[in-house]
Amino acid sequence: MTSPPSSNGNQSWISKMWSRQASFFNPSVQVPTTTPSGELTEMSQDGLYSNTLMSNSHNDSSQGRHPSGSTTSQSQKTYPSLIVDSCRCCGTMLKYPAGIGKVRCLVCQTHLTINEDIGEPCERPQETASRPLSYPFIKDFINQCSTKRKSAGDDHNPHRVFKPLEDMLYEAFSSFSIINNSFRLSSLAPPSYRSPNLNFNEAKKSFALLLSLPTNRPFYKLLLGALYLLKHPPPMRNPADISWLLILLEIPILPDCLISGIDSCTDGLAPDLKASCYDVLKRVIGLLSYSERKITSRLTYWWSRLPHDEFVKKIDFINLYITFQLTRCINYELYNSVIQPGSYLNVSMSDDINFKENLNAHFIRPTSKSSDFGLLIGLPVYISSGGRRTDISSGSSFWSGKKEPKEHEVKIRLQQYGGDWHLRTAGRLASFLFIANKKNKKVSDAVFYNNLVDYVNVKQDFDAWQFNASTKKHEQSTANKDSLQLVVDYLQAETKASYLGLSNANGTLRKSSFTFCQFPFLLSLAAKISILEHEAKRMMERKAEEAFIQSLNKKMPFDVYFKVRVRRNFITPDSLRCIKSHQTDFKKLLRVEFVDEPGIDAGGLKKEWFLLLTKDLFNADKGLFSYDETSGLCWFAISHLDNDELYYLVGVVLGLAIYNSTILDLQLPKALYKKLMGQKVTLNDFIQLNPDVGHNFKRLLKLDDVSDLELYFTVSYADIFGDMHHEDLIRDGSSIKVTNENKYEYVERYCSFFLNDKVKAPFKSFLNGFQHVIGGNALSLFTPEEIELILIGEDYRNQKIDIEILKSVTKYNGFSETDAVVKWFWDYFERKSAADQRKILLFITGSDRLPATGLPSLTFKITKLVDRNLNRLPIAHTCFNELCLYAYPSEEIFVSKLDKAIWYSEGFGLR
Known part of the structure; x- marks a missing residue:
């Protein structure tokens, strides 16, 4: 064994070790570059550009030596500064010397122009004058080829017949100026904010016409020309510069190349045509995805109008x-x-x-x-x-x-x-x-x-996503840490990287450049819920471990659960007391106990506590929320009373419900979920909450002249006690009349007054309570609509449950599908109305809502009870969504017993 390093050596060892980690935190991609004269060069493995690819020159003794031992070219000594950029096709980070003309990305093989005037298009040197393409032009060109060859008596070989068409298509699709100005709706008007000014139907007809020819070579040459341009893309700074990409995206066989072989190819070019289609597709997607921000903003609006x-x-x-x-x-x-x-x-x-x-x-x-x-x-x-x-x-x-x-x-x-x-x-x-x-x-x-x-493996994907974010924060704080802390951080990063599979064979670390959590809209709701449960379970385990360690250190008993002990008749004050006294226990596993009632909470008591507590808190008589008569939705009540503690309790309860995967029966508008996610509320959100006033605003905005309505920037409203109030929407609003010029501002301020301004204090308390429970990154993966689904489940109040799906997910214990009692139950369930089915579901599962992921994900069980006394009522274990039935002798007795159990039950007994 070697002796321990000295203090200086130890510091050197730390530096070397941390430099290894720095290669992970700041990964670079070796790319070819060009010399100042414009010749294309390639980056060597140590990051220094060396041999020139487009010349026959080689490194010689005149080149200097880099301190690391690698050679340094003469051009590097002249232009030592490196520019960090990213590839406009694949997004890979590029490093190249300043003052060069072109760079080639080794990842996607795209040649990028660096120092070319933005206004000058990147054209092929061999380009000749040609006109923009259109369907009539292509059709006439095809007819000319056919007529010319027929007159010469050479119409048997389609390849020779359409050779001029091949040349024309290759030239047109390899020229930015030609293809970018083709298939225009108007040759005079440029793309506008509302439209790209492209005739997509004409482009599709043109592609279909070319594919219908007796030979595929013209279309193949079209793809080759497009590939040349895609591999040498011009600088694109304005929305008008991506017209050619949108045209290429309309090629009809692009999706087909991802599914199967192209059966229409009969001349031996099928594999090449398929490969070219794929190459075109991946580069079009790459160039569009890494376009300038103003281009992507315009593209997004164009697509929103499709x-x-x-x-x-x-x-x-x-x-x-x-x-x-x-x-x-x-x-x-x-x-x-x-x-x-x-x-x-x-x-x-x-x-x-x-x-x-x-x-x-x-x-x-x-x-x-x-x-x-x-x-x-x-x-x-x-x-x-x-x-x-x-x-x-x-x-x-x-x-x-x-x-x-x-x-x-x-x-x-x-x-x-x-x-x-x-x-x-x-x-x-x-x-x-x-x-x-x-x-x-x-x-x-x-x-x-x-x-x-x-x-x-979405859990691993989520951990990698968080790991990437944590290393980013680490980069910003490394300079302020001592050597010991750097060692600890390094070891933690190595452990995490090993778990995530981010360690290379040579021992270096690398970031994952892509995770699906970066684009959460691709993840299904079930996948997101599994991530949320994964984070919640990990936090619960961590809190349980902390409680255990504290109990050992302080020699005092610490509970690993967040226990809520309440009286049924005083559920709100008792719940508030428990929450206030256990502020640090929200992320422990929840256990509920009702005073003087039997039962151990395995999930059922928790469901009932949420149900009863939210029913009390959201009761209009409580004064916390008011309900719109038309929509039936509730919103924060306008009141001068101080109810911050109760609003905080509401936020905690909703957070605990999500954290503990419990569905609630609430009537909340989309605006609340959008505000929870930090999104801006709009007129459409106001319309959902208050349809009468909201639709009047819609009509107001469509009026040609609103001056006759005598509207001013003021609002009148009643609080929960019925007292009327009048306020200005802006300063001196009572003297500012609504006109055609400011009507949009008036509507926006009116909606914001009720959705934001008047509920600022109660919503802040509500949000504090919610975030106190849900503070992790997993929630950011959800959209407001998805948050609504996981909180209140699928609402089917106006439609009956699909009994066939429910049968398919039901498991039997002691019974079989053919038993008489089981058949009676399904007949009984199917005969009931939608409202009665909800009541039955509430009795069995503790909630009258379906899971967010739908009925197929519901756990449902029917168990047989053995007892000679068949006068007993059926039993439901809401913890396990289980209905326990006796083998009743007749359907009449079965229906009578089940009716009593469902409609007269409360808690663990009958009312």
Whole structure:
């Protein structure tokens, strides 16, 4: 063993160790660069640019030596400063010397112009004069080719017939000025804020016409020309500069190349055409996703104005691309895990659309169990010729455990997709569609969910997302830490990185450049709920450990639970007392006890406590909330009374309900959930809360002249005691008349007065209570609509429950589906009205709402009780959503007993 290092050596060891971690905290990507003369150069492994790729010159003795031992070119000594930038196609970080002209990204192989005048387009040197494309022009050109060859008697070879068309298409689609000005609605008008000024129908017709030709070579040359331009993109600074990308995105066979082979190709070009389509698609997505902010803002608005069907097609298209990329990552990982070296030679692991054909694997559809997760495509799994799964549990395996998991338990690990730039760019582009949907609500949030992401290990993904955020904070605070703290931070980072699989083979650390939590709209609600429960469980375990350690240190008993002991008739004051005396216990596991009542809380008492407490707190007579007569929704009551403690209690209760996965029966507007998530409330939110006044404002904004209405910037309202009040919406509002010029401001201030200004104090107390419980990052993954779903569940008050789905999720203990009592129960349930079905559900589960993820995720159980005395009533275990029935001799007795149990029960007995 070596002797311990000296103090100076120890400091040096710390520096070296921390520099290793710094490579993780500040990763860089080696990219080729160019010399000041414009020649393209390549970055060497130590980050210094060396050999010139486009010349025959080599390094010689005249070059200097870098202190690390690597050579330094003459151009580096002349231009020592490095510029940090990012690739405009894949987003990879680039470092290149100042003063160069072009850079090539080694990740996506895109040639980027650095020092070119913004106003000058990047044209091909061989370009000749040509006109912008249009459907009539392309159609005439095709007819000319056919007519010319027929007159010459050479119409048997389609390749020779359409050779001029091939040349024209290649030239047009490799020229920025030509393709960017093609398929215009108006040749004179530039793109506006409301429209890109593109005739997408004409572009689609043109592509369809070219694909209908007897040869695919013209379309193939079109793709090759587009690829040249995509690999050498011009600087794009204005919204008008992305017209060519939007045109390329309309190529009809782009989605097909992600699904299967192109059957229409008959001349041997199918693989090449498919690969070119994929190459075009990934680069279009990359360039659009990393466009300038003002371009993406305009693009988002354009997409928000799309018809519903076209908008959904865009979402499905991007999701298909994400599904393909995720599947590709899985297959490469599986290939490396299963196929032994040398068993299948010459397999390229590069980014290839035809990768499935290079892998020795079979693709099967998931089993019936895995299909419950909503997977719509076949999950790639290796199977032997006999039809059994290949054993991949030994050696370097895809699965982390020693035992092969069941197929429906397959989870995709972060290491398989965390470094994929295709997923990152697709996620960014999908986020533009998500923002567009928020501007003009077209579809529900669920339309953006990607089914394959349900197979991702979302808990690991969430931890990596938080880990990346924590290292970012670390970078900002490293300078203020001593050597010992740096060592501790380093060891913690190593441990975390090992758990997340972020350690390289050489021992260095690396960040995951992509996590699905960066784009949470791709995660299904079930996946987000699992993340929330994961964070809640971890916090509960941590609090329990802290309580145990404190009990050992102070030799005093500490409870590992947050216990709430209340009297049924004084549920609000008793609950407030418990909450005030246990401010630090909210993140412990909740246990509820009703005084002088039997029962151990395994979940049922907790549900009942939430139900009774919210019923009391949200009662209009309590004075905390008022209800609109039209909408039936409640909002913070306008009052001069100080109810901060009670509003704080309401916030804590709602936070505890989410934290403990309990559904509440509340009538809250979308505005509350948006304010909880820090989002701005709008007129539409006010309309939902107060439809009468809100719709009048809609009509007001559509009027041509509002001066005759004699409206002023004032508001009149009544508080909870019926007293009338008058206030100005702005300073001296009573003397400022509403006109056509300021009517939008008037409506905005009126809505904000009731949704923000008058409820500022009670909402602040409510928010403090809520955030005291829900303070983690998991909640930020949800949208306001999703928060509403997990808090109040699925509202089906006006429709009956689908009994077939409920039957499919029901488990039986002592009974079978064919037993008479079971049949009587289902007949009984089906005959009831929607309101009565809710009452039955309340009796059995403790809540009359369905889970946020729908009826299929509900746990439901029917158990047989054995007793000679059949006069007893049925029993419900709300902790386990379990209905316990006796083997009653007749249906009449069964119905009578069940009616009494459901309609006369309260707590653990009858009223």
